[in-house]
Amino acid sequence: MDVxxxxxxxxxxxxxxxxxxxxxxxxxxVRELEQLLNHYPDKKSxxxxxLWIAQREYGGYLPSEAxxxxxxxxxxxxxxxxxxxxxxxxxxxxxxxxxxxxxxxxCLSCHLCGAYRLADHIKxxxxxxxxxxxxxxxxxxxxxxxxDACDRAPVLQISDQYYGPVxxxxxxxxLEKLKSETSPSTVRLADEIVQAQLHKRDQEKVSGN
Amino acid sequence: xxxxxxxxQSVILTINDIEIEVPRGxxxxxxxxxxxxxxPIFCYHSRMKPVGMxxxxxxxxxxxxxxxxxxxxxxxxxxxxxxxxxxxxxxTDTEKVRRDRKGVLEFLLINHPLDCPICDRGxxxxxxxxxxxxxxxxxxxxxxxxxxxxxxxxxxxVTLDLERCIQCGRCVRFTEEISGDSQLAFRFRGxxxxxxxFELTDFxxxxxGNVIExxxxxxxxxxxxxxxxxxxxxxxxxxICLECSNGCNTWFDYRVASLVRINGRTNxxxxxxxxxxxxxxGQNYLNSPDRLTEVFVxxxxxLIESNWATAFQQVSVAFQSAGSKCAALVGGKASNEDIFMxxxxxTEAFGSNNLDHRWTRCLPKSDALxxxxxxxxxxxxxxxxxxxxxxxxxxxxxxxxxxxxxxFRNDAKVIVACPEACEADTFAHxxxxxxxxxxxxxxGAIHRAATGAGGVDIAEASSITxxxxxxxxxxxxxMKSGFALAASRSLLDLxxxxxxxxxxxxxxxxxxxxxxxxxxxxxxxxxxxRQIEFMPSAEGKNTREILEACASGEMKALWLLECDPLSLxxxxxxxxxxxxxxxxxxxxxxxxxxxxxFASVLLPACAFSEKDxxxxxxxxxxxxxxxxxxxxxxxxPAWKSFGExxxxxxxxxxxxxxxxxxxxxxxxxxxxxxAIYENLEGEGVVIPANQSTEPQAVDVEYTAMEVPSNTP
Numbered sequence: 001m002d003v004x005x006x007x008x009x010x011x012x013x014x015x016x017x018x019x020x021x022x023x024x025x026x027x028x029x030v031r032e033l034e035q036l037l038n039h040y041p042d043k044k045s046x047x048x049x050x051l052w053i054a055q056r057e058y059g060g061y062l063p064s065e066a067x068x069x070x071x072x073x074x075x076x077x078x079x080x081x082x083x084x085x086x087x088x089x090x091x092x093x094x095x096x097x098x099x100x101x102x103x104x105x106x107c108l109s110c111h112l113c114g115a116y117r118l119a120d121h122i123k124x125x126x127x128x129x130x131x132x133x134x135x136x137x138x139x140x141x142x143x144x145x146x147x148d149a150c151d152r153a154p155v156l157q158i159s160d161q162y163y164g165p166v167x168x169x170x171x172x173x174x175l176e177k178l179k180s181e182t183s184p185s186t187v188r189l190a191d192e193i194v195q196a197q198l199h200k201r202d203q204e205k206v207s208g209n
Numbered sequence: 210x211x212x213x214x215x216x217x218q219s220v221i222l223t224i225n226d227i228e229i230e231v232p233r234g235x236x237x238x239x240x241x242x243x244x245x246x247x248x249p250i251f252c253y254h255s256r257m258k259p260v261g262m263x264x265x266x267x268x269x270x271x272x273x274x275x276x277x278x279x280x281x282x283x284x285x286x287x288x289x290x291x292x293x294x295x296x297x298x299x300x301t302d303t304e305k306v307r308r309d310r311k312g313v314l315e316f317l318l319i320n321h322p323l324d325c326p327i328c329d330r331g332x333x334x335x336x337x338x339x340x341x342x343x344x345x346x347x348x349x350x351x352x353x354x355x356x357x358x359x360x361x362x363x364x365x366x367v368t369l370d371l372e373r374c375i376q377c378g379r380c381v382r383f384t385e386e387i388s389g390d391s392q393l394a395f396r397f398r399g400x401x402x403x404x405x406x407f408e409l410t411d412f413x414x415x416x417x418g419n420v421i422e423x424x425x426x427x428x429x430x431x432x433x434x435x436x437x438x439x440x441x442x443x444x445x446x447x448x449i450c451l452e453c454s455n456g457c458n459t460w461f462d463y464r465v466a467s468l469v470r471i472n473g474r475t476n477x478x479x480x481x482x483x484x485x486x487x488x489x490x491g492q493n494y495l496n497s498p499d500r501l502t503e504v505f506v507x508x509x510x511x512l513i514e515s516n517w518a519t520a521f522q523q524v525s526v527a528f529q530s531a532g533s534k535c536a537a538l539v540g541g542k543a544s545n546e547d548i549f550m551x552x553x554x555x556t557e558a559f560g561s562n563n564l565d566h567r568w569t570r571c572l573p574k575s576d577a578l579x580x581x582x583x584x585x586x587x588x589x590x591x592x593x594x595x596x597x598x599x600x601x602x603x604x605x606x607x608x609x610x611x612x613x614x615x616x617f618r619n620d621a622k623v624i625v626a627c628p629e630a631c632e633a634d635t636f637a638h639x640x641x642x643x644x645x646x647x648x649x650x651x652x653g654a655i656h657r658a659a660t661g662a663g664g665v666d667i668a669e670a671s672s673i674t675x676x677x678x679x680x681x682x683x684x685x686x687x688m689k690s691g692f693a694l695a696a697s698r699s700l701l702d703l704x705x706x707x708x709x710x711x712x713x714x715x716x717x718x719x720x721x722x723x724x725x726x727x728x729x730x731x732x733x734x735x736x737x738x739r740q741i742e743f744m745p746s747a748e749g750k751n752t753r754e755i756l757e758a759c760a761s762g763e764m765k766a767l768w769l770l771e772c773d774p775l776s777l778x779x780x781x782x783x784x785x786x787x788x789x790x791x792x793x794x795x796x797x798x799x800x801x802x803x804x805x806x807f808a809s810v811l812l813p814a815c816a817f818s819e820k821d822x823x824x825x826x827x828x829x830x831x832x833x834x835x836x837x838x839x840x841x842x843x844x845x846p847a848w849k850s851f852g853e854x855x856x857x858x859x860x861x862x863x864x865x866x867x868x869x870x871x872x873x874x875x876x877x878x879x880x881x882x883x884a885i886y887e888n889l890e891g892e893g894v895v896i897p898a899n900q901s902t903e904p905q906a907v908d909v910e911y912t913a914m915e916v917p918s919n920t921p
Contacts, residue, residue: 015410077391078407086396
């Protein structure tokens with residue numbers, strides 16, 4: 001987990017002034033956000049879905065500009081948005097994740113079915129440890145709690161897809177297949193969550209039908 | 210709703226077998242204080258919403274059953290989130306509660322570094338205190354503690370020590386609920402939860418010092434005070450702050466003869482318990498080597514060290530020969546006593562009436578324009594507040610907190626008109642950002658929109674001021690049935706200041722709110738000087754005329770008390786010329802200022818921490834200060850030196866103590882009669898306003914004024 005670096009002390013930065021923040025949401029994202037805001041009594045309630053929009057718009061993670069943009073669009077303070085984003089593990093704050101996020105369930109059933117052995121295999125194959133990203137920016141591996149798929153243990157979630165039960169061979173095949181897939185699945189996951197947040201009626205409005 | 214209205218407003222509950230009656234909905238943590246008990250707390254703060262984060266306030270709770278038995282809840286409840294109700298039975302000191310508290314403290318101490326010997330908070334730390342009384346004496350935790358960086362500077366003033374944090378959220382809630390800047394928030398979760406700013410950027414707040422005081426451990430410490438003293442080595446005396454006109458109450462912590470730190474002191478009527486950063490960290494001038502400690506008299510080109518007798522000799526000769534061609538100007542940090550005695554010296558011994566305390570560009574004669582009707586505490590209950598002019602958070606930070614509280618607690622509609630972005634915009638009902646110089650036009654438009662007559666055309670005003678028509682109408686709509694005005698006398702620094710203030714007065718009269726018109730003083734004792742009438746009477750000269758007369762050589766002698774005209778006046782050219790030209794210049798101040806170079810006689814005065822006296826804040830609250838540290842060098846309270854001079858020149862017996870001066874003030878100014886020193890303990894005394902007739906509408910030119918484009 002990210003902790004404060006003492007070396008950060010020199011040349012203390014200040015938070016960007018509103019006029020210094022670049023707004024990077026696409027037109028579609030702005031429309032989606034407008035629709036989402038209709039769901040709630042105030043803007044504060046829309047922080048979580050708006051962070052998902054931001055995670056999609058900023059390529060699968062939340063750089064500080066994304067936090068600032070969400071804060072401005074929702075009239076909240078930067079610190080509050082950052083606090084919310086860092087609380088939830090599915091938002092990736094600060095550093096980019098790989099295009100494909102491999103989440104290995106290591107809870108009881110998966111553990112008994114060899115989740116850690118499987119994880120070791122993936123880690124040695126990709127040459128990374130928990131929370132790290134391959135140098136080519138393709139994969140990030142994370143350990144997660146129960147994925148609610150014990151019948152398929154050991155189970156992996158790769159962005160928006162569950163895979164299980166898996167063994168070394170099937171994992172190798174999955175990774176090979178993903179390598180050829182250039183569009184980041186983390187962005188797809190964020191988009192799917194945003195779409196799920198929007199009611200169907202809203203989606204029609206957003207797409208202009 | 211009808212049922213709720215019929216319910217009694219108070220409830221009866223039993224605490225530790227004592228039956229008490231408390232208001233409905235009062236939190237248990239407050240109710241127990243009524244019978245002299247206390248529940249240990251960390252996260253609870255009476256001025257902020259309860260959150261129940263620390264679990265320290267656990268109590269045993271049960272309810273009386275219809276058959277007379279008491280059914281206890283199986284688990285302890287947090288007293289800070291539990292509202293009192295009928296038939297409630299609370300035990301604060303059972304074996305079970307004691308065990309639970311011990312458990313909570315053991316958890317809180319798991320990751321606490323226990324570096325108390327080098328912690329600033331040691332000795333005044335709620336965590337230490339609660340551990341002594343309620344905590345375990347040993348720890349069962351032998352694993353490695355959480356390690357996080359220590360001494361992280363959150364800002365110039367606040368240093369964060371994350372290891373010590375017990376995650377109570379007081380600081381986070383303060384920035385969210387009280388100061389409103391929301392600079393702090395919790396990052397991460399669980400044991401790694403850390404209060405911090407966005408991306409660890411600078412903690413920019415006008416009120417950041419308060420989080421140091423409300424932190425129940427040593428996690429937030431003052432960068433300035435860090436490692437400078439142990440709390441038990443400090444001596445603490447009550448004082449007040451003179452950095453602006455609010456008159457905040459403070460604790461003055463000192464060691465030997467120097468100030469170590471300032472803390473907020475509770476005065477519900479003034480600052481509640483808060484301080485602004487200017488008041489908390491801006492008082493170091495008291496320890497400055499630039500303090501004026503000796504008497505100096507001019508000898509040719511240089512000032513040579515001298516004594517009071519020589520200085521008095523020269524002063525009395527010079528002022529007596531000047532006759533009525535002498536004048537006195539005071540600044541904001543002179544006490545009521547100083548001002549009164551200076552006035553007496555001038556009117557009785559020198560026979561001059563050229564006295565003034567006002568430094569603004571416009572000096573309207575009408576006393577009604579200067580009136581202040583609403584007290585600081587009253588703002589809390591005002592439904593509509595109109596904040597006009599400069600950034601109120603900068604000019605009157607603590608009044609700003611009250612106005613924000615009115616919005617936060619009571620949903621007040623706050624209309625903010627300010628030429629630049631300001632903090633009050635964040636909670637404004639309507640924010641009117643006008644072009645500088647168009648104040649009068651904007652007020653004219655609001656006047657027209659609210660009353661349908663008078664003022665100026667709204668569409669025209671909208672194009673001149675740059676404020677949308679709809680915003681003007683929206684503001685006028687909220688204000689037309691009455692509002693409280695919060696504006697400051699710095700508006701009189703505008704070139705058409707008199708018209709702007711007149712327009713404000715007209716607007717309040719038109720909206721039936723003339724009894725809520727407030728034009729607040731901007732410096733510590735400006736209101737006091739006004740109440741003592743340290744102003745020219747009919748034949749006397751005002752500030753501008755005095756300076757002009759000095760510059761032309763007509764005025765022979767000038768006395769400057771606690772002021773630096775070069776920083777106070779808008780016209781530095783005139784001031785420089787006046788100070789250069791005037792034959793005899795007395796500068797009496799507690800600190801060296803730029804105008805010292807022109808002085809003929811330089812008299813050292815005591816700062817507020819070194820003298821006895823009273824100050825009148827913006828709501829006319831007279832508050833007492835007592836001497837805390839010894840006077841520096843041969844400095845003496847200014848009122849004392851005036852008394853001595855009166856003795857020399859007229860043979861009047863001088864007052865020996867400040868309370869005698871206050872009696873003299875009360876004798877000549879009726880309204881000060883309630884402010885004699887016996888009455889000033891505690892919250893101070895608000896003296897009555899001037900008896901003035903019904904305020905009349907004044908003629909106002911609702912025109913814009915060209916502002917030179919190079920003004921910042």
